[in-house]
Amino acid sequence: MxxxxxxxxxxxxxxxxxxxxxxxxxxxxxxxxPKINLVSRNTLSEVWFRHVQDSVQVFRLVDPKPHWVDLGSGGGFPGLVCAILGAEASPNTKFTLVESDQRKSAFLRTVIRETAVNCSVISRRIEAVEPLNADILSARALSDLSRLLFFCDRHLRKDGVAVFPKGATWKKEMFTAQQEWNFTTETANSLTDPQAVILKIKGVSRG
Known part of the structure; x- marks a missing residue:
């Protein structure tokens, strides 16, 4: 494709x-x-494939749950795309986007208002936000896996699931994270990048 x-x-x-x-x-x-650099200008002409389709596949990897939290939402990928799909596919799911950049938060709130989806934005650093008790936790191009699992430990329910798109170095990140964390993983091949996967993670606890 x-x-x-x-x-x-x-x-x-x-x-x-x-x-x-x-x-x-x-x-x-x-x-x-052009004003706040939500995505790389090099990928803007391919936004539907590189960003939208890439986020749609994340949404379809998990079953609907009451609370979906997206960390470091930036330009809205994957969290805001998932909220848009959820408006019809899972209308009872509440989406929360965490984004510390105030200008990007303003953009996200504008899209939420224009699309009328069940979504809110928290404009604070992830570490400073009170535990969000998420059923589903997502993040894209935010940090390495070890750091993401630290966020899971804080914001994901014990019975929750995390979905993290990862690039070509995902196996190295997995090995490093396993030195510090206990977790189970399923991998799904990315539809948009032959070297990438989406990690579906459960049972996160400190090693």
Whole structure:
């Protein structure tokens, strides 16, 4: 699949209503990006494949749960895309986006308002936020796995699941994290990068 294949409701396997929400999101992303650099300019022309499709696959790896928390949400990937899909697929799921950058938080709130999804933004550093008791925890391009598991220990329910897209170095990160943490992992091959995977992690505790 290339990025052009992800620019229709059929290719993403979503309804027209959900696709219109995604279009509104992408429109605002392109409008805001020159000022606050939400995504790399090199990837903006491929936003549907490199960012939207990449986030859609994260949403589809887990079953709906009451509270989904996305850490370091930045330009809204994957958390805000997941919230848009959840508006129809899982309307009772509450999404919380944690983003310390005030300008990026303003962007996220603008998209939430325009798309009318069940989502809120916490504009604080992840370490300073009170434990969020998430059923599902996601983060993309935020930190290495060891640091992400530290965040899981703070913000993920004991019976919760974390979903982390990871690039070509994921095996090295896994080995390092296993020296400090206990956890179980399932891996799913990424649809957007042959070297990448999505890690589905449960049972996080200190080693």
């Amino acid at each position: 290339n990025w052009e294949d992800a620019t229709s409701p059929k290719s993403l396997n979503v309804s027209r209503e959900t696709f219109e929400r995604l279009e509104a999101f992408v429109y605002l992303l392109k409008k805001w990006n």
